[in-house]
Amino acid sequence: MLWVKAFHIIAVITWFAGIFYLPRLYVYHAMADDQASRERFKIMERKLYRGIMWPAMMVVIALGLWLISFNPDYYLKSGWMHAKLTLVALLVGYHLYCGKLNRQFKDDQNSHSHVWFRWFNEVPVFILIGVVILVVVRPF
Template sequence: MLWVKAFHIIAVICWFAGLFYLPRLFVYHAMSEDAVSRERFKIMERKLYRGIMMPSMIATVALGLWLFSYAPEAYLQAGWFHAKLVLVVLLLIYHFYCGHLVRVFRDDGNQRSHVFYRWFNEMPVLALISIVILVVVKPF
């Protein structure tokens, strides 16, 4: 079980690296004014989303389900676990919305300013703080 937990934590770290960095790329992409920069950001966004974020998200979910399988009754009775699941579902929605935004930028369809993406970039930070507190402190 400890090996599964270790690899789950590694996958979470890799996933969050992408969740933190991709919206930052959106900030810079929204600010870019020349075609060369825009094309470079398109490549970076696509590679980050497909090459790092998707595999890390899949590994995170798969390993999390594996951990859950060790003691489903205990997890289902824990209030903190239900709250964590809600946050994970919201992160999954955020993740796939980022994928949508990668396609919007790819198609030169972005209508939002860099300020929007600066705020958008903060959402996974709040989720991470909340999830770590729930898992470590188990407040309820």
């Protein structure tokens, strides 16, 4: 079980690294004023989203389910776990929305400013804080 937990944490860190970095790329992409830069950002965004974030998210979910399977009676009756899984679902939604933004940038259809992306980049910080507190403190 500890090996599963260790790899789950590694996958979470990897996923969050991508979730924090991709919107930062969007900030710079939205500010780019030359075609070469925009094309470079498209490649970076695609590789980060498809090559790192998607696999990390899938590993997080798979290992998280595996961890729950070790003691489903406890985890599925715990309020903190329900709250945590709700936050994870929100993070998956954020991840998928990043994919939509990726497609908009790819098609040169972005309609958001770099300032909007700076605020958008802060959303997962609050999810991370909530998840860590729920897992460590288990307040309910």
